Amino acid sequence: MPRISEPTVAEHRARQLRTLLDAARALVAEEGIEALSLAALARRVGLSRPSLYEYFRSKDDLVAAIVEEELPRWAALVxxxxxxxxxxxGKVTAYIRVQLEVMTDGRHAAAVALVEHALAEPARERIREGHAQLLRPLVNALADSGVPDPELRAELVQGIVDAAATAAQRRSDRPGAVIEAAVAQAVHGCVGIRPDAGQPAARAS
Structure with a gap:
């Protein structure tokens, strides 16, 4: 049994869990999703596989734990x-900006990558519940403004965010331009946007 370095077993486990999650995030950020496994994590932190199983039953469990820890902080930013x-x-614009800032920020790279990782249904359900926290402020803003079917509209805005995050990876030299285009697309659509400025054209009265 690992030596307990904290005053209580609960405190020791909490500290160990944080160490494991930090190490797993670093592993993903440095080597990619494919490198993440319980065996690789055990080697990285110097734990035996049986000791690691006390915290995570499977790789899916580990992935869900990483994302679950990150999503509440992410939701608070939103x-x-x-x-x-x-x-x-203004609220839709703020939502898109903060989401893309988080999704293109290296500190959150592991959580962003793992959100789309193929998981078994129990783990996917845990992550879906966390995703609902991210959408809730936007859903509430849309509902308060009388927008019909605010849940669907929020999901569509999130779809633009997800597509923009993928585009930002391909256009890493122009992250600001991707964010501005995503905002313009969500707020104004393609109609009435001037090609030269990315802003809505004046409408004839």
Whole structure:
């Protein structure tokens, strides 16, 4: 049994879990999703496989734990970003900006990558519940503004965010341009956007 370095067993386990999750995130960030396995994590932290099984029953369990730990902090950033803009356009814009800033920030790279990782249904369900936290502020803003079917509209905005995050990976030299295009697409669509400025053209009265 590993030596307990904290005053209580519960504190020891909490500290060990944090160490394991930090090491797993680093492993994904450095070597990619394919490198993440219980065996690789055990080697990285110097634990035996049986000791690691006390914390994670499978790779799916490990992936879900990484994402579950990150999503509440991510959701808090989204909620704060939507608190200030007074109008719906401002809130949608803030939602897209903060989401893409997080998704293109290296500190969150592991969680972002693992969200799309192929998982068994129990683990996927755990991650879906966390994703609902991210969408809730936008759903509430849409509902408060009288937008019909706010859950669907929020999912469609998130679809633009997800596509923009993928585009940002291909255009790593132009992350700002990708964010601006995503905002324009979500707020104005393709109609009325000037090709030269990416802003809505003036409408004839």
């Amino acid at each position: 909620e704060r970003a939507l608190a200030d803009p007074p109008d719906l356009v």
